[in-house]
Amino acid sequence: MHDIKFIRENPKAFDQAMARRNMAGQSSALLALDEERRAVQTELQKIQAERNAKSQKIGEVKKAGGDAAGLMDEVMALKNRMTELEEKDRTMGESLNLHLSSLPNILFDETPDGKDESQNVELRRVGTPILKKSDAKDHTDIGEALGMMDFETAAKISGSRFVLMHSGLARLERALAQFMLDTHTGEHGYTEVSPPLLVNDKTAYGTGQLPKFAEDLFRTTRGDWLIPTAEVPLTNMVADMIIDQEDTPRRYCAFTPCFRSEAGAAGKDTRGMLRQHQFYKVELVSITAPEDSIAEHERMTGCAENILKKLELPFRTIVLCSGDTGFGARKTYDIEVWLPGQDRYREISSCSNCGDFQARRMNARLRKKGEKETRFAHTLNGSGVAVGRALIAVLENYYDPADGGVRIPAVLKPYMGGVEKLMPLSLATSRAA
RNA sequence: GGAGGAGUGGUCGAGUGGUUUAAGGCACCGGUCUUGAAAACCGGCGUGGGCGCAAGCCCACCGUGAGUUCGAAUCUCACCUCCUCCGCCA
Numbered sequence: 001m002h003d004i005k006f007i008r009e010n011p012k013a014f015d016q017a018m019a020r021r022n023m024a025g026q027s028s029a030l031l032a033l034d035e036e037r038r039a040v041q042t043e044l045q046k047i048q049a050e051r052n053a054k055s056q057k058i059g060e061v062k063k064a065g066g067d068a069a070g071l072m073d074e075v076m077a078l079k080n081r082m083t084e085l086e087e088k089d090r091t092m093g094e095s096l097n098l099h100l101s102s103l104p105n106i107l108f109d110e111t112p113d114g115k116d117e118s119q120n121v122e123l124r125r126v127g128t129p130i131l132k133k134s135d136a137k138d139h140t141d142i143g144e145a146l147g148m149m150d151f152e153t154a155a156k157i158s159g160s161r162f163v164l165m166h167s168g169l170a171r172l173e174r175a176l177a178q179f180m181l182d183t184h185t186g187e188h189g190y191t192e193v194s195p196p197l198l199v200n201d202k203t204a205y206g207t208g209q210l211p212k213f214a215e216d217l218f219r220t221t222r223g224d225w226l227i228p229t230a231e232v233p234l235t236n237m238v239a240d241m242i243i244d245q246e247d248t249p250r251r252y253c254a255f256t257p258c259f260r261s262e263a264g265a266a267g268k269d270t271r272g273m274l275r276q277h278q279f280y281k282v283e284l285v286s287i288t289a290p291e292d293s294i295a296e297h298e299r300m301t302g303c304a305e306n307i308l309k310k311l312e313l314p315f316r317t318i319v320l321c322s323g324d325t326g327f328g329a330r331k332t333y334d335i336e337v338w339l340p341g342q343d344r345y346r347e348i349s350s351c352s353n354c355g356d357f358q359a360r361r362m363n364a365r366l367r368k369k370g371e372k373e374t375r376f377a378h379t380l381n382g383s384g385v386a387v388g389r390a391l392i393a394v395l396e397n398y399y400d401p402a403d404g405g406v407r408i409p410a411v412l413k414p415y416m417g418g419v420e421k422l423m424p425l426s427l428a429t430s431r432a433a
Numbered sequence: 434g435g436a437g438g439a440g441u442g443g444u445c446g447a448g449u450g451g452u453u454u455a456a457g458g459c460a461c462c463g464g465u466c467u468u469g470a471a472a473a474c475c476g477g478c479g480u481g482g483g484c485g486c487a488a489g490c491c492c493a494c495c496g497u498g499a500g501u502u503c504g505a506a507u508c509u510c511a512c513c514u515c516c517u518c519c520g521c522c523a
Contacts, residue, residue: 038482038484041483041484041492042484042492044483045482045483045484045491046491048491048492048493049490049491051503052492052504054503055502055503055504056504058451058504059450059451059503060451071503072503072504073503074503075503075504078503242443242480
């Protein structure tokens with residue numbers, strides 16, 4: 001959500017900011033509506049003041065035993081115009097809000113210009129892919145050869161873009177999540193949260209999913225939305241609050257399923273479990289003071305990278321260009337993990353600084369101790385990391401071409417009950433599942 | 434699902450149609466006093482918006498939304514949330 005006051009004072013800068021998002025100038029239409037609405041408000045308030053004064057007088061006259069009939073007629077005469085202006089004020093306010101809330105966030109200057117993902121900028125690479133290209137295999141082949149990854153059964157019971165895993169792979173998924181949570185809570189200072197997975201309209205609006213991106217979400221018959229990421233409930237924890245600035249940064253993490261309709265992704269990544277309607281993710285959210293969000297963004301990205309370092313997975317970190325940066329973000333780092341089966345890096349985490357964009361929508365504010373004025377908080381979110389894709393990365397990077405098995409990364413061994421390596425199940429065992 | 438009760442500012446809490454401009458307490462901030470602190474005393478202290486160069490003036494907001502009325506925190510209706518009891522239930 002944008003601040004109409006900022007647009008009033010900086011119409012050119014605002015139009016330039018939207019131009020970086022490949023959008024036409026918005027300020028003149030917005031300001032025309034804004035001006036008209038304020039004229040309506042001014043007139044309405046004048047009439048309301050008149051009504052209040054006369055009504056009070058009626059009370060006084062009646063108390064004194066006089067006749068107030070004339071005054072009562074006068075107030076009554078104001079009513080039509082008042083109703084008309086109230087209605088106008090309301091509809092104009094609504095359309096102004098709808099317009100404002102449909103515009104993407106203003107990018108930071110250091111977000112590079114570019115039209116799509118091909119123009120993102122690589123910042124660093126960590127780790128070296130070790131598997132020979134000729135030995136690399138796709139996670140789907142590896143998982144199915146293990147006998148623990150079953151797309152057919154998932155399709156039967158649910159449909160496309162679902163997977164069913166069992167035995168060692170099911171446990172590996174749980175181990176990954178457990179390891180990530182323990183690292184973020186134990187080493188990175190995040191507070192673990194178990195949030196609701198269904199949220200209401202207001203919450204989905206707060207983080208920017210509504211009103212524009214409803215089609216990307218699943219909706220229950222009651223009208224709730226299934227969360228596409230834990231960012232939604234975690235960030236909205238501070239909605240409608242005034243937080244003591246001394247209590248920031250607030251750092252939350254959660255392990256949750258994520259549900260996405262993938263409405264615009266028909267035909268994309270249809271093979272394997274790279275793009276599913278449902279996947280697990282460990283999410284990081286920070287609420288900070290405005291002056292702290294830039295440093296927090298670096299820190300959060302570092303926390304996500306640390307997970308991959310500990311898993312000894314090769315990755316690279318990129319900064320998204322203007323054309324690829326999401327609606328609510330001012331700047332986004334993507335972390336891409338090396339997938340030997342695809343012979344390329346693929347996104348496993350996305351860390352965004354949203355500035356005050358979401359806070360404005362949620363009405364989440366900060367106040368310094370002893371001070372009167374409030375400021376909107378800054379919000380950040382990042383995957384720490386996507387569990388499903390981490391599992392893919394482990395399968396493909398730890399694959400042993402000698403026997404078709406998959407070694408268990410050292411940091412996950414404590415979570416795997418002594419298992420050092422996943423080996424293909426016998427046919428009988430895998431069918432039994 | 435059934436029957437009751439309740440939602441007021443940062444917090445507690447008064448307020449059942451017109452000097453309410455939402456009392457009062459606590460918390461918080463400033464001051465007096467004190468070697469310092471505490472206590473006591475004095476003062477300040479909700480949010481959003483409009484108009485104005487400014488001082489300031491005005492409007493809206495008492496869970497949300499409609500309604501009644503010249504006038505609504507207060508009356509009516511619907512909804513939401515919480516609490517108590519009953520039923521069902523992992």
